[in-house]
Amino acid sequence: MDYKSSGVDIEAGYRSVELMKEHVSRTFRPEVLGGLGGFSGAFSLSGYRGMDRPTLLSGTDGVGTKLKVAFAMDRHDTVGIDCVAMCVNDVICAGGEPLFFLDYIACGKNNPERIAQIVKGVSEGCMRAGAALIGGETAEMPGFYPEDEYDLAGFAVGIVDEKDIITGEELRDGDVLIGMESSGIHSNGFSLVRKIFDITPESLGTYDEKLGMTLGDALLMPTKIYVRPMRALKEAGVVLRACSHITGGGFYENVPRMLREGTRAVIEKSSYQVPVLFRMMAEKGSVDEQVMYNTYNMGIGMMLAVDEKDADTAIEVITRSGETAHKVGRIVSGGKGIDLIP
Numbered sequence: 384m385d386y387k388s389s390g391v392d393i394e395a396g397y398r399s400v401e402l403m404k405e406h407v408s409r410t411f412r413p414e415v416l417g418g419l420g421g422f423s424g425a426f427s428l429s430g431y432r433g434m435d436r437p438t439l440l441s442g443t444d445g446v447g448t449k450l451k452v453a454f455a456m457d458r459h460d461t462v463g464i465d466c467v468a469m470c471v472n473d474v475i476c477a478g479g480e481p482l483f484f485l486d487y488i489a490c491g492k493n494n495p496e497r498i499a500q501i502v503k504g505v506s507e508g509c510m511r512a513g514a515a516l517i518g519g520e521t522a523e524m525p526g527f528y529p530e531d532e533y534d535l536a537g538f539a540v541g542i543v544d545e546k547d548i549i550t551g552e553e554l555r556d557g558d559v560l561i562g563m564e565s566s567g568i569h570s571n572g573f574s575l576v577r578k579i580f581d582i583t584p585e586s587l588g589t590y591d592e593k594l595g596m597t598l599g600d601a602l603l604m605p606t607k608i609y610v611r612p613m614r615a616l617k618e619a620g621v622v623l624r625a626c627s628h629i630t631g632g633g634f635y636e637n638v639p640r641m642l643r644e645g646t647r648a649v650i651e652k653s654s655y656q657v658p659v660l661f662r663m664m665a666e667k668g669s670v671d672e673q674v675m676y677n678t679y680n681m682g683i684g685m686m687l688a689v690d691e692k693d694a695d696t697a698i699e700v701i702t703r704s705g706e707t708a709h710k711v712g713r714i715v716s717g718g719k720g721i722d723l724i725p
Contacts, residue, residue: 390525395493399521402499406506410516414482424517426483428542436545442473444630445536448573452602454532455582459497461605462535463504464511465570468606469630470539471512472685475613476626476641478549479541481514486537488521491528501535504605511608514539551625551688554646558624559694560712563612563701565684567604567660571631572678576602579668593659601660609685612704616687619700625688629680636677638686638721647717651724655709658682676723688714 387393400420407419416425431437446465453462463486471481486505488498498521509516519537528534568576580586580598587599594601616623627641638648661682665675675681689697694710701708 390492391523392493395495396521396523398495399493399498402495403502406499406503407516410506410509410514412482412513412515415515415517419518421518424483424485426515426517431542434542434544438543438545438548440474440477440479440541440543441538442470442541443536443538444469444473444570445534446570448577449568449570449602450533450535451573451577451582452587452599455584456587456599456603458599458603459500460504461603463501463506464508464605464608465504466535466537467505467508467512467514467539468608469570470537471508471514471541472606472609472628474539474541475610476549476628476685477543478547478617478623478626479543480614481512481539481541481610483515483517484509484512484537484539485517486519486535488519488533488535489524489528490521490533491523491525492530493521493523497533501533505537508605508608512539512610549623549626551641551643553624554643554688554714555624555690556646556714556716557691558688558714559691559710560648560650560714561687561689561694561697561701561708562655562683562711563609563685563687564607564655564707564709565629565658565680565682566607567601567658569606569630569680569684571680575668575670575678576664579664579670593663607684607706609706612701612706612708615700615704616697619696621689621693621697621700623687623689627686629684629686631678633678633680634676634683634723635673635721639719641686641688642714642719644719645716646719647715648712648721649715649724650712650721653725654711655682683711686711
C-alpha cells in the first residue's frame with residue numbers, strides 16, 4: 384500500500400506546480416524575493432520606508448458556492464479572479480495598495496490541468512490588482528471532497544500609511560455617495576441563485592436575449608476588481624471619506640459599515656439602472672425587493688463617500704480609469720443605518 388492507493392497522487396501535485404509556474408511568474412513585482420516552490424513567500428518592504436507609519440492591511444475570502452456553477456459548466460479559469468477580487472477589494476476599502484496574494488485550493492482529486500486553469504484565473508486577478516502571487520497550497524483530500532469538486536479561498540496583504548486609512552470618521556452631512564458599477568452578482572448569494580435557476584449544463588448553456596449571453600456566462604462573470612479606479616482617485620487627490628465593498632449582505636449590511644455614529648446613508652434606487660439579471664432573479668424566484676438589496680450588490684460593487692465639491696471630479700476620474708460610476712445618494716445626520724428611497 385502507498386499514498387497513491389489512498390487517493391493522493393503526489394506526482395499529480397508536482398505536475399500541477401509545473402503547469403502553474405508560467406501563470407504565477409507573470410504576477411511577480413520587483414519586491415518579490417525568490418521564486419515559486421519555497422515553504423514561504425518573501426516580499427520586501429524596503430521600498431515603503433518613505434511612509435510615516437506604514438501599516439499592513441489584510442483580507443481573506445473564498446468564492447463560495449459560485450463554484451457549483453463552474454463545476455456544472457466545467458469552466459475553471461475565471462473563479463480565481465473572483466477569489467482575488469473578494470480579498471483585494473476589502474483591502475482597498477481602507478485605502479490600501481494590494482501587495483501580494485496567496486491561494487488555497489482543496490480538491491477531491493488533483494487534476495493538474497484543472498488546477499492550472501484555476502491558478503491561471505488567480506494570476507489574472509493578481510495582474511488586475513497589481514498584486515504578486517507569492518505562494519499557495521493545493522490540498523488533495525480524497526473522501527472529503529467529491530473527485531470532481533474543489534474549494535478555493537485566499538488572502539491578500541496590502542499597505543497604507545496610517546494617516547491615509549479610510550475610516551469613515553470624517554463623514555459629514557451632505558457628503559455624496561458614489562457607486563461604482565459591479566460586473567454582475569460577483570461572488571455572494573449563490574445559494575439563493577441555485578434555488579432560483581436550474582444549475583445544469585443545459586440551462587446554463589442556453590442563450591438568453593435579455594442577458595445578451597448564456598445564463599452560465601452571466602452567473603460566472605468575474606467579480607470586478609476596483610484597484611485601478613481607487614488608485615486613480617488617490618493620485619488625483621480626491622479624498623475618500625468612507626468606502627464600502629458591497630458583498631454578502633448587500634446594501635443593508637455593508638453600507639452601514641462605512642458610516643460613523645450619527646450619520647445615515649440615503650440611497651436613491653432610481654439613480655442608476657439595476658442590471659437585468661437581478662430583475663430576472665427577483666421575478667423568477669419571487670424574491671422580495673428588501674431581500675434582494677439585503678443579499679446582492681444590485682449593480683453597485685463599491686460605494687464611496689466624498690465631499691459634495693469633489694463628486695463630479697471623482698466620477699470623471701473613475702470614468703477615465705475605465706469604470707462606470709453614479710451619484711447614488713447622500714449622507715445625512717441621524718441614526719446609523721440606510722434608507723432606500725425611490
